[in-house]
Amino acid sequence: MSENANKLIHTFGALAELGHEVTNKSNFQDTIRTSLHLLLGSLAIMRGGVARYSRFEHELNMLAVRGLGDEFPLSFSLCDEDERQFLTNGLYPIEISKAGVLPFFQVHDQTFDPAKLQLLLPLVIRDETVGVVFLGEKATGEPYTDYDKEIICAMGRHIGGAIAQRNMLSELERRSDENRKLYENLRTTYSDTVKAFAAAIDCKDKYTEGHSVRVGKYSEIIGAELGWGEDEVEGAAVAGYLHDVGKLTVERKIINAPYRINAKESAELNKHPAVGYEILLPIHHPYTDVPLAAKYHHERLDGRGYPDGLYDREIPYIAKIVNLADSFDAMTTDRPYKRRRPANEVFEDLQRNSGKQFAPEIVAALFRGLLKELNGESGEKRFRKLLGREYMETEGLAPMLKNSLNGMTPTSPLTMISLD
Amino acid sequence: MDLETQTSRVQRMEDKTAVVFADDYLNKLTGEKIERECRLRLNEGCTELVVNFSRTEIVNSIGVSILLGVIDSASNAGANVVFSDVNENTVELFEMLGVSKHALVNSKS
Ligand SMILES: [Fe+2]
Numbered sequence: 001m002s003e004n005a006n007k008l009i010h011t012f013g014a015l016a017e018l019g020h021e022v023t024n025k026s027n028f029q030d031t032i033r034t035s036l037h038l039l040l041g042s043l044a045i046m047r048g049g050v051a052r053y054s055r056f057e058h059e060l061n062m063l064a065v066r067g068l069g070d071e072f073p074l075s076f077s078l079c080d081e082d083e084r085q086f087l088t089n090g091l092y093p094i095e096i097s098k099a100g101v102l103p104f105f106q107v108h109d110q111t112f113d114p115a116k117l118q119l120l121l122p123l124v125i126r127d128e129t130v131g132v133v134f135l136g137e138k139a140t141g142e143p144y145t146d147y148d149k150e151i152i153c154a155m156g157r158h159i160g161g162a163i164a165q166r167n168m169l170s171e172l173e174r175r176s177d178e179n180r181k182l183y184e185n186l187r188t189t190y191s192d193t194v195k196a197f198a199a200a201i202d203c204k205d206k207y208t209e210g211h212s213v214r215v216g217k218y219s220e221i222i223g224a225e226l227g228w229g230e231d232e233v234e235g236a237a238v239a240g241y242l243h244d245v246g247k248l249t250v251e252r253k254i255i256n257a258p259y260r261i262n263a264k265e266s267a268e269l270n271k272h273p274a275v276g277y278e279i280l281l282p283i284h285h286p287y288t289d290v291p292l293a294a295k296y297h298h299e300r301l302d303g304r305g306y307p308d309g310l311y312d313r314e315i316p317y318i319a320k321i322v323n324l325a326d327s328f329d330a331m332t333t334d335r336p337y338k339r340r341r342p343a344n345e346v347f348e349d350l351q352r353n354s355g356k357q358f359a360p361e362i363v364a365a366l367f368r369g370l371l372k373e374l375n376g377e378s379g380e381k382r383f384r385k386l387l388g389r390e391y392m393e394t395e396g397l398a399p400m401l402k403n404s405l406n407g408m409t410p411t412s413p414l415t416m417i418s419l420d
Numbered sequence: 421m422d423l424e425t426q427t428s429r430v431q432r433m434e435d436k437t438a439v440v441f442a443d444d445y446l447n448k449l450t451g452e453k454i455e456r457e458c459r460l461r462l463n464e465g466c467t468e469l470v471v472n473f474s475r476t477e478i479v480n481s482i483g484v485s486i487l488l489g490v491i492d493s494a495s496n497a498g499a500n501v502v503f504s505d506v507n508e509n510t511v512e513l514f515e516m517l518g519v520s521k522h523a524l525v526n527s528k529s
Contacts (some may be wrong), residue, residue, distance in 0.1 A: 007516055007517075010480075010481065010516075010517070011481075013480060013481065014480070016480035017480070017482075030449060033449060034449050034482065037481065037482040037485035038481045038482060038485070039481075040481075040484075040485040040488065041480070041482055041483065041484035041485035041486075041488070042481045042483030042484075043517075044484055044488065044489075044517035044518055045488075046488055047488075047492065048494060066485070066489060067488070067489060067492045079463070081483035086470055091482065138487060138518060138524060139517055139519050139521060140517070140518030141518065141521065256480065294436070316500060323526065372518075
């Protein structure tokens with residue numbers, strides 16, 4: 001085989017391998033190091049380096065260096081003129097003797113050993129400079145031929161392509177990171193706003209201080225106990241926090257009445273779910289229909305609730321959860337005209353009303369959450385914080401909850417009737 | 421045989437000569453280990469570095485680049501480089517690329 005044919009096989013082997021290297025998904029640094037080896041080895045070039053250009057920082061940073069010596073800078077600052085020159089030149093090697101026109105080259109003239117550096121290749125990809133390849137002398141000691149330069153261009157195009165692709169990926173990552181942070185901020189802001197709103201609602205009603213916040217927390221616990229995902233659980237909490245927002249428009253004296261309110265006052269108070277719905281309509285929670293939760297949190301499975309007297313399956317699920325959380329809090333806190341009821345009585349009541357007012361599986365979820373905390377399985381003290389230690393230490397509470405859970409049918413009688 | 425045992429397969433000879441086996445991983449990024457090994461020997465004061473190619477079938481561009489690195493380190497340290505047991509094809513390649521100008525190449529006899 002002739003020497004030329006051998007040379008061709010060797011160089012094209014390198015070119016093929018480089019193409020393979022930059023298209024497989026290996027580590028970027030390794031890709032660049034391997035690419036430099038392939039470029040230097042294909043033409044037996046004694047030394048060289050690959051730098052990546054950051055157009056935001058106007059900086060060339062060396063990614064891989066071989067044999068250029070310890071004094072060789074790892075980073076160069078470029079100016080607009082450098083960039084302009086590179087773009088005009090395009091992806092073609094610049095002889096070091098002609099590199100003096102580049103401002104950055106003048107700055108570093110002293111550090112560049114002319115014996116060690118012979119060519120500069122601006123990596124211009126799609127009209128953008130993404131890097132520069134520095135090349136030293138050939139092992140033969142001969143000058144670079146046009147053929148050599150063509151090979152260098154072809155390989156430079158691969159290396160530049162790999163850098164451009166990497167830049168695009170970094171940009172995408174940066175943007176998605178920014179989006180994630182924005183979203184998290186928004187979420188925090190949203191959740192803070194919701195809590196502030198809940199506090200505002202509770203302020204209006206001095207006898208039921210903290211009611212909305214507690215309903216939010218019970219709804220959250222129930223959602224989690226039903227096996228919902230993080231976002232849905234958050235949605236349940238929001239629905240709980242805001243369920244009584246309509247009360248903001250009800251006269252304070254009705255809400256705070258220290259007696260059983262009359263029919264007229266009652267009609268006024270009963271408007272709060274519909275008013276709440278109107279207020280919350282602009283809230284688009286991605287996982288929960290917060291406005292519907294407010295509108296129907298006083299509906300009952302047996303159709304005896306208000307405002308629309310909906311039956312079981314007509315009631316949005318989230319409204320059923322908030323309804324139970326709301327009732328549970330009403331029973332377990334002191335009211336203007338009523339002391340809170342003992343724990344065993346509350347749980348008996350909830351069980352008895354399963355399938356009438358409450359959805360049995362939602363009652364079961366609440367019981368399960370409470371039982372887990374009593375047994376120390378949940379490792380949390382959420383109920384204890386909400387109900388007080390004394391209430392939680394009611395004698396026989398855990399066995400009672402366990403019994404109730406065993407006795408509760410998973411489907412309500414009403415659901416079964418409607419299925420027939 | 422793993423890489424570690426292969427690269428450490430260095431025979432110490434009299435007169436500060438070190439022998440390093442090129443093997444096949446010379447042709448991959450892992451071949452940089454050979455360079456490190458050689459630099460270590462040079463730092464220890466070795467004046468002649470012998471790279472043995474008896475177990476190397478073919479040398480590709482990565483291999484050439486790594487060998488040029490070895491040559492450069494040796495020349496900076498003032499040491500000689502010998503490529504021994506090189507097969508015919510590789511001898512041709514080294515001559516064509518000018519590698520032979522920087523190291524004594526002994527072909528497989
Ligand atoms: Fe309400």
